[in-house]
Amino acid sequence: MPNPTAAILIIGDEILSGRTREGNAYFLAGRLAEHGIDCREIRVIADDHAGIIAAVQDLAGRFDHLLTSGGIGPTHDDITADAVAEAMGVGLDVRDDARAILAAHYAARDAEFTPARLRMARIPDGAVLIDNPVSAAPGFSCGNVHVMAGVPKIFQAMVEGLLPRLTGGTALITRNWEVRLPESSVADVLREIAGRHPALSIGSYPFEKQGAYGTNLVLRGADLSEVETALGEVQAAFPEAS
């Protein structure tokens, strides 16, 4: 059975303007791979209601899961919950369990439970909450759309809470082999090896270290013995000293 598929949607003007270097997608892509879920696409879009709806409908329709980051805080530019509810065709309102979580959080800190903070208890109808052990305000799963916060520490905690609920597949086996040759010197042999192993993903990633060019050859697949066989062929063609 093929692995489940997923897309990641990052919502936030601050990434598109180059102000912030995104890290949540990198973290999540690695965790999905370990969990046996194939991440097929990552998208970064602006805090725009119509744009979020279009992206959610497109990606949630094409993949088994859509995981989002950003836009569920208390401020006027936090519009993800509204857009996801509309994209999925369900209502959105303050929900008692989410309100209770926030009320307890602020009461324990002698902080006022303001209308802005109450906004974070607005949850699409029928959604399942995603626990936020860092700052209480929950994420949620609405159908196959999993909505999480953008602050990295909170996002990562939510991902760890969510993943056990998602059925995983086979984590791909990865082997790599670094050669001190430019990519163009390994291309022909690599093409032959890839042709003999169509079930594997064989990639070549050129790098440059202290002015010398090299290539990292990466073999990935679900079957350990085939990955190891192909690795042996790569190693025979390009011994370490090359």
Next chain:
Amino acid sequence: MPNPTAAILIIGDEILSGRTREGNAYFLAGRLAEHGIDCREIRVIADDHAGIIAAVQDLAGRFDHLLTSGGIGPTHDDITADAVAEAMGVGLDVRDDARAILAAHYAARDAEFTPARLRMARIPDGAVLIDNPVSAAPGFSCGNVHVMAGVPKIFQAMVEGLLPRLTGGTALITRNWEVRLPESSVADVLREIAGRHPALSIGSYPFEKQGAYGTNLVLRGADLSEVETALGEVQAAFPEAS
């Protein structure tokens, strides 16, 4: 006149698997902002022919420019040029000027000009070459699609060669103000200020430093005096010592 718009398309399995942390989009988003081109979307997709065609047609159709990174090297998994040519409905073949650039590069290094290397001279019909001062193999602009290499050092050099050719607009003016309050404490006032300045983009970005929560308030707009006015309102509402 509104600024030109752009999308960034990153092509590469190694990002989706979480193996590599993408940095080219971050670099390019910042450079586009400085050049007065509004980056509206960033997308990361796999090395898949049909997937690249669909993404190129979607993004090049919706935005003034599409800038891509990755998949134009010499190996079997470098399929971007073929897919872009097909997406744009033009042919693709080895082109004399591109071949001459590569031939001179390899001749100067006493290196063989192999069939794999010749692949990098395959250019869509009618495209304009993008100079590669690092390793010779050129990128290209095919209509409004600008195709560049994935190796960061080469990508950055190609971006610097390309940008002067693209008409820019007004670089947005950005001011920010950091407050030592959680986002939920600034939300109500910020919403009022944003309501008074609909032409501005006013964002709030929560952070955590050594266990204390704070929020970075970012005001962006094309009109300096309006940005400064709104900044004054933000500073009055949240003096530095708050």
